Structure formats: structure tokens, C-alpha cells
Amino acid sequence: xxxxxxxxxxxxxxxxxxxxxxxxxxxxxxxxxxxxxxxxxxxxxxxxxxxxxxxxxxxxxxxxxxxxxxxxxxxxxxxxxxxxxxxxxxxxxxxxxxxxxxxxxxxxxxxxxxxxxxxxxxxxxxxxxxxxxxxxxxxxxxxxxxxxxxxxxxxxxxxxxxxxxxxxxxxxxxxxxxxxxxxxxxxxxxxxxxxxxxxxxxxxxxxxxxxxxxxxxxxxxxxxxxxxxxxxxxxxxxxxxxxxxxxxxxxxxxxxxxxxxxxxxxxxxxxxxxxxxxxxxxxxxxxxxxxxxxxxxxxx
Amino acid sequence: xxxxxxxxxxxxxxxxxxxxxxxxxxxxxxxxxxxxxxxxxxxxxxxxxxxxxxxxxxxxxxxxxxxxxxxxxxxxxxxxxxxxxxxxxxxxxxxxxxxxxxxxxxxxxxxxxxxxxxxxxxxxxxxxxxxxxxxxxxxxxxxxxxxxxxxxxxxxxxxxxxxxxxxxxxxxxxxxxxxxxxxxxxxxxxxxxxxxxxxxxxxxxxxxxxxxxxxxxxxxxxxxxxxxxxxxxxxxxxxxxxxxxxxxxxxxxxxxxxxxxxxxxxxxxxxxxxxxxxxxxxxxxxxxxxxxxxxxxxxx
Numbered sequence: 069x070x071x072x073x074x075x076x077x078x079x080x081x082x083x084x085x086x087x088x089x090x091x092x093x094x095x096x097x098x099x100x101x102x103x104x105x106x107x108x109x110x111x112x113x114x115x116x117x118x119x120x121x122x123x124x125x126x127x128x129x130x131x132x133x134x135x136x137x138x139x140x141x142x143x144x145x146x147x148x149x150x151x152x153x154x155x156x157x158x159x160x161x162x163x164x165x166x167x168x169x170x171x172x173x174x175x176x177x178x179x180x181x182x183x184x185x186x187x188x189x190x191x192x193x194x195x196x197x198x199x200x201x202x203x204x205x206x207x208x209x210x211x212x213x214x215x216x217x218x219x220x221x222x223x224x225x226x227x228x229x230x231x232x233x234x235x236x237x238x239x240x241x242x243x244x245x246x247x248x249x250x251x252x253x254x255x256x257x258x259x260x261x262x263x264x265x266x267x268x269x270x271x272x273x274x275x276x277x278x279x280x281x282x283x284x285x286x287x288x289x290x291x292x293x294x295x296x297x298x299x300x301x302x303x304x305x306x307x308x309x310x311x312x313x314x315x316x317x318x319x320x321x322x323x324x325x326x327x328x329x330x331x332x333x334x335x336x337x338x339x340x341x342x343x344x345x346x347x348x349x350x351x352x353x354x355x356x357x358x359x360x361x362x363x364x365x366x367x368x
Numbered sequence: 369x370x371x372x373x374x375x376x377x378x379x380x381x382x383x384x385x386x387x388x389x390x391x392x393x394x395x396x397x398x399x400x401x402x403x404x405x406x407x408x409x410x411x412x413x414x415x416x417x418x419x420x421x422x423x424x425x426x427x428x429x430x431x432x433x434x435x436x437x438x439x440x441x442x443x444x445x446x447x448x449x450x451x452x453x454x455x456x457x458x459x460x461x462x463x464x465x466x467x468x469x470x471x472x473x474x475x476x477x478x479x480x481x482x483x484x485x486x487x488x489x490x491x492x493x494x495x496x497x498x499x500x501x502x503x504x505x506x507x508x509x510x511x512x513x514x515x516x517x518x519x520x521x522x523x524x525x526x527x528x529x530x531x532x533x534x535x536x537x538x539x540x541x542x543x544x545x546x547x548x549x550x551x552x553x554x555x556x557x558x559x560x561x562x563x564x565x566x567x568x569x570x571x572x573x574x575x576x577x578x579x580x581x582x583x584x585x586x587x588x589x590x591x592x593x594x595x596x597x598x599x600x601x602x603x604x605x606x607x608x609x610x611x612x613x614x615x616x617x618x619x620x621x622x623x624x625x626x627x628x629x630x631x632x633x634x635x636x637x638x639x640x641x642x643x644x645x646x647x648x649x650x651x652x653x654x655x656x657x658x659x660x661x662x663x664x665x666x667x668x
Binding site for chain 1: 431432443446449453458459462463
């Protein structure tokens with residue numbers, strides 16, 4: 069099986085004479101994909117409130133959560149850079165490089181798990197990782213709450229976000245608030261969403277040709293659902309492995325979480341939402357060209 | 369002359385029985401200080417337009433202006449951290465440290481010149497400095513325009529901001545747009561502004577006592593005008609020099625710009641606006657305590 073992936077949707081390939089029936093294509097697409105909802109989803113056990121959202125937004129952009137006070141969530145998941153950072157791997161504490169390409173925060177709430185290897189089950193669990201990771205924000209565990217408790221504005225904001233608690237200023241509550249903010253970083257009403265909701269004119273003929281090709285070639289077997297990805301794990305290289313530049317042998321992916329042999333070089337399928345905004349590609353960040361990334365995925 | 373500076377305004381010193389006449393205090397204050405205007409001032413030769421403001425805001429937050437693509441204007445002049453970065457000196461390219469404490473961008477438009485040594489005459493000139501400084505954002509001169517010209521959204525934004533130019537995507541125009549955005553980062557209608565506009569109830573008695581002390585002791589000789597500072601240069605240590613921890617001998621301040629002996633250890637008088645939000649203090653950033661900073665300024 070050869071794959072030519074959905075990235076082709078947004079490529080301006082001149083495909084002559086699309087021959088599919090419009091209604092059939094839409095029905096097929098609706099069976100594989102779902103539109104992004106118009107409002108932020110509710111997180112289980114972590115209901116959103118205005119106060120929690122305000123706090124989460126403050127925390128997301130605050131570099132004081134890092135040991136250096138120079139790196140924030142937004143440093144690597146920059147809302148102005150497609151929710152990522154346009155780096156192969158991110159620059160962290162003392163200019164150390166992270167191990168994998170920073171995934172976009174946009175629509176991350178719809179992923180089945182977080183990180184490339186799925187080691188965090190949700191946004192709330194994910195939010196604690198980079199703060200404490202010595203290669204990223206490098207905060208000692210106690211530092212985060214100490215830092216926040218020493219900032220009067222945060223104490224007020226935590227009390228408002230988590231009323232009725234004796235000491236609401238904790239790392240866990242910071243993670244909850246950040247998750248609530250991140251759940252609002254969704255991008256509904258793309259042309260693709262409008263199409264899925266029944267607007268046949270929302271995609272032009274070239275885009276429809278790409279969508280058909282994407283489904284016909286099997287890309288949608290992995291890249292499906294709300295996020296056109298993000299819903300399952302798959303070996304990088306379903307048919308054959310890509311070259312070592314894209315798949316170095318020292319990163320075994322989900323195997324590092326499960327220790328199961330069949331999970332070697334298995335990664336969470338990344339979202340293709342807003343893919344044109346989030347160069348470079350793959351968990352290594354080694355592809356800077358969407359056409360190249362499509363070609364790699366189409367031959368493995 | 370001993371100075372006990374205006375920082376005392378915001379200290380909660382218990383001063384018993386303020387004895388000044390309210391009207392006299394207000395008149396004296398109005399002669400020394402000016403309220404921050406309600407709207408952003410117009411920059412000479414660089415009129416604001418909505419398109420230029422939108423572009424300037426994009427640029428201000430975009431780390432792609434740095435060689436690493438990891439450092440933006442906002443990294444060191446963080447609008448969520450009082451317009452500064454809560455560092456003694458900022459972390460720059462490859463984790464190098466800057467030479468002086470990052471001044472706040474808030475109300476910087478009202479300063480008579482920019483940088484601690486006044487080497488940039490205005491915001492527009494200042495904006496180019498950190499982008500190219502090898503210790504800060506470290507972009508080669510040509511890199512900035514190349515980077516922007518390769519980003520389709522920026523080409524559109526520059527054309528809208530600078531209509532009628534053949535090639536509007538230049539470093540100079542980036543500086544102009546950033547300056548227009550920065551000129552909007554003003555903080556009008558503080559209690560002090562309301563007081564200066566005639567509202568006697570805008571300051572409480574403790575604050576009025578501090579204001580009187582600030583003027584009586586001569587602090588306002590340097591810290592005056594709209595920004596309660598930012599309007600002139602002064603030797604750090606008008607009477608006697610502070611210790612080497614606050615005034616190391618290797619930074620001769622404005623002397624490095626003018627090469628005039630009398631400018632040794634002369635710096636631009638910093639603004640005291642929002643001073644409680646911009647720890648640490650002094651050009652070295654060596655004071656983390658506002659009370660200590662007041663004490664140092666009060667004895668030199």
C-alpha cells in the first residue's frame with residue numbers, strides 16, 4: 069500500500085477533471101472526519117469558569133513558571149506561530165534542545181492523549197510535564213507553587229478559580245487552569261469544517277480532489293476524526309521505515325512508555341489541522357517542506 | 369543633599385499626622401509631573417494607522433525576528449510582566465546575558481530617549497537594536513527582512529501598513545511598525561494621574577505623605593514629568609557613589625555614547641511608573657527589593 073497523505077488537500081496540485089460525485093465525497097468525508105465544535109469542550113472533572121480561564125491564560129504566558137523565568141508555555145506553543153514554535157526541536161533551559169518537535173496546542177484538546185508518545189492522558193497531565201522537565205522549563209517541583217504563592221496577584225486569582233480550598237495555590241491547580249485555557253484554543257469553522265457540515269461550496273474543486281485522494285489512498289486510516297489525526301498511535305512507516313534523518317534509531321517513541329516491543333517507533337498520529345502553519349514536520353522536525361512531508365508519508 | 373525617593377509613595381510607611389495643605393501639595397505636584405494622556409501619542413514622521421498597529425503587534429510578539437526564532441521583543445519586554453522580564457539582565461541568544469536590566473516598554477514612548485544610555489533617540493531607533501545585537505536576538509541585518517519577505521502573511525501586512533511602496537518589507541519599516549505598537553503601551557488613569565487632574569480623593573493620606581516627601585527631599589529633581597523619570601540623564605550617585613554591587617566600574621553608562629568625561633556613570637533617569645511591577649531595580653538589576661532601592665537612592 070502506498071499512501072499519499074491528506075497534506076495534499078492544501079497543495080495546489082492541478083488535478084484535471086475531478087470525477088467523483090459531490091454527494092458521495094461529502095458522505096465519505098463525514099464518515100471519516102468530524103467538524104471542530106464551535107465552543108470549547110468541557111474537561112472531565114475540571115469544569116471551566118471565567119476565573120479559571122483568566123488564571124490559565126495568565127499562567128500560559130508567564131515565564132515565571134520556569135526556573136530561569138524566561139520560558140513560558142507560549143515559548144514553545146506560541147499562539148502566534150500556529151500553536152507551535154517553528155523549531156525542529158524547542159530551545160529549553162540554558163539553551164538545551166528538546167527531544168521532539170513541539171506539537172501545536174491548537175485543538176490539542178481533541179487528541180486522545182498528549183505528547184508524541186501519549187504519555188500524558190490529557191491536557192491537565194501534560195501541562196505539568198514541561199514545567200518540571202530539566203531540558204524544558206526546569207522548575208523544581210516545589211518552585212512552581214512557591215513562585216505563585218509569592219505573587220499576590222496569583223494568590224487572588226487562584227482563590228477565585230478554586231474557591232473553598234484552604235490553599236488553592238498548587239502545581240496541580242495550575243495544571244487544571246492551564247488545561248481549561250488550552251481547551252479554548254480551538255479553530256472551528258475552517259472551510260473543511262463547513263464542508264463537513266454540508267456546505268458543498270466551502271471547498272473548491274482542487275481541494276475536493278485532494279480530499280478524495282487522501283481518503284482513496286488510505287491516509288484517513290490514521291488521520292481521521294476531529295483533528296484529522298490525534299486519535300490513535302501508528303508506527304512511523306506503516307509499510308517501510310523512512311530514512312534515519314526522519315526516524316533516528318535512538319527515539320523509539322511509544323515503546324518508551326509501554327515497554328512493549330510492538331510499540332517501537334510507534335508515535336501518536338499528529339493532527340493535520342492548520343498543518344501549513346506548523347512547519348517543520350514529523351516528531352524530529354526534520355522536514356521543512358509540506359510537499360516533502362507528503363512525499364515521505366506517501367512512500368512509507 | 370539627601371534623597372528619599374518617590375518610591376516611598378507606594379510603601380506603606382506609617383507617617384503620623386501629615387501636615388501639608390492639600391491644595392498646595394496638588395499644585396506643587398502639578399508643577400512637577402504630568403498625567404499620562406488617555407490616547408497614544410503620535411510619533412513624528414510615523415503616523416499610526418490600524419494596519420501599521422496590527423503589523424507592529426505581530427512583529428512585537430514574533431520570535432522569528434531573532435536568529436534562533438526563539439526570542440521576541442516580548443521575551444524581555446513582556447507585556448504580562450510590567451513590560452519588562454523580572455531578570456537582573458535578560459537572557460539572550462544562546463543563553464548569553466545582556467549587559468543591563470531590561471527597561472519597561474510601558475510608557476517608554478514618553479522617555480526623552482531609549483536605552484539606559486540614551487543611545488537611541490526614539491522607539492523606532494530602539495526597535496532595531498535588540499534584533500541585531502549578537503547578545504540579544506542576534507539576527508544578521510539582512511535576515512530580518514528576508515525572514516519577513518518569506519512569510520506571505522507579513523508581505524500582505526507590510527503592504528497594508530506601508531501602501532504605495534515598491535518593497536515595503538524592510539527592517540526600517542518593521543521598526544516603524546513596532547514603534548507604533550509600543551506607543552500604545554501606555555498606562556493612563558492611575559490614581560496618581562487622577563490626582564494630577566484634580567481628584568484630591570484619588571490618593572490616600574499615606575500616598576500623599578509619600579508624594580510630599582518625594583518632592584521635599586529632591587527626588588523630583590530627576591524623577592519628574594509624565595514618566596516620573598525618563599526625561600534627562602543623571603549620574604548614578606548624585607552625592608556619593610553607591611557600592612560596586614549596584615554600580616560596577618565596567619559600565620560607564622552614557623560615557624560610552626558621548627565619550628565625554630562628565631558622562632561617566634551617567635544614566636538615563638528611569639521611569640518610576642508601575643515601579644512595583646518591574647523588579648529588579650537599577651541598570652544592573654541588582655536590587656530585588658523596592659525598600660532597599662529607595663534606601664540606596666536616598667543615601668547617594
